[in-house]
Every structure is written in structure tokens, then in C-alpha cells.
Amino acid sequence: MSRNLCRHFLQQAELVWRAIEDADKFKLAFGEETITETLLLELRRRYKKNIRVDSFDKFEESNNGADWEWWFGHGTSWIGMRVQAKRIKLPEEKFASLFYQGKNATQLQIENLIAEAKSARLIPVYCFYTHSKKLPAIGSRYFHCYRGWNGPFHAYGCMIAHAETILYKGSMNLSDIVPISFPWHCLVCECQYDKLSAFPPFDTAQNIYDLLKRTSSLADEREDRDPDFQPEIFEPRSELPEHMQMLYRDIAQSDDMLRRHAEEWDLGGLMLIDTGGRH
């Protein structure tokens, strides 16, 4: 089923890639929160059955009010992430606010993301919105989807990386971040999976787990590389946590509970994608 979804993610990455270029040309901010909301609106609009989103107004005194909690999976295998979006700064091709520290904050925003994610047993992740002149055709490692689909796409318009690996790498340059990231369509891609002959069914959550592990292991070729560096990647769970089950079932009375959850964890929104079944 998620061949369609994969293509949709690729198309959205292409859109982001081009929109950032145009926004820059026309001196429009087109910031990360706007991009995230645009992407999720389009997703929700198209895939009514298997996608749930819920966003919240920013809470007062929030440090990380725009972080999202995302869950992917199907049946008895689910993986959860705490996601912070960052948009590239041009023409430097840097994620300039990556190691930002708030005025009264005791730690960096990235450290905060990691700590908050871990205490909720979520994987801390960045979603980078990208455009590049220096790396016009980044990455061929994960290109196995688009052929014959009006491509090629700029798949790295939206890319995903483990926040601990980013912190360990310690660079805000796109060229350093690309090797430890993967394009976001890989979150939902099962294009190479032969559904007719293969059993058991494709495991989206396990695939995401493996992708994060693989990209994090490429973190560094420095001589002083710490051999013990090991980002926390929580394994897929057999059940969604209660609040996500509520979201999934679309229970009207759950609004208050979800809002309390978002407030407690300082979240800007929740998203759930069931990659099983038909879209």
C-alpha cells in the first residue's frame, strides 16, 4: 500500500526543495513551522483513513513548543519519535539554529530535545528542510523508488537524522549532515518489498529502526571517534501508547487528554501513520 504514500512523501520533498529556493528569492520567511504544517495538512487531506494529526497552539513559556510526536507502523509494530524541524539557511547551506540556546535556558535546544524524547521513550529526531546549490543531486544511496514516477525528485528536500548523532557530529553544515541522514520518504517506503511473495508483511517500524541505526553508524570518520558512541534508538513496540490509541480511534472525548499530553510534554502536535492496509 505505501507505494502511494512513498511517492507522496517524495513529491512533498521536491516541493519543499523548490519552495525554499523561491522563498529565499522572494524574501519570504517560509519557516520550519509553516513547512511542517503545510506538509501535514496535505498528508491528512489525502490519506484520511490511515493518518491522524492533531496540532496544538503554542503553550506559554514553552521552550520547544513546535516539537512533534510522530508514530509509524502497523498492527503489532510501532515506532515513536520526537521530531524537531529545521529549515536550511541560504546561501550558507547551514542549519543555523541547530545548536541554539534560549536566553534563560540551561542547556542547548538540541540537548533539550534529546532529554525530553528519552524520558518519553521516544527517539529524538530532526526533520531537515533543505535546498542546496552545492549539492544539487545529493545522495543516491536511497534512490530506489522514483523511476517512472515523473522523477527524479530532490528527495533530500526533507531529510531525517537522529538528534544524538547530529550532536555528536557537531556540525550545522548541510554537507556534514547529509551522510548521517536519510530522505524522509524512507519512513514509509516499501517499494522494493515484494508484497505478493513475501511473508511476514513489511515491518515499517523495524525498517525505520534499521535506517536510524545505519545512518548513525556512519556518523564520523574522525580519528578521535568515540567507539562507544551509541545513540539511543528505542525498539519498536507491539502496542501504541494510550494517547496514540486515542488519536488513532479518533475518539471525540479524547481531545482534552491529547491536549494535556501535549502540554505535559511541551509538544506542538501529534501524528500517527498506519502504513498497513490500503491508502
Ligand SMILES: [Zn+2]
Ligand atoms: Zn519508495
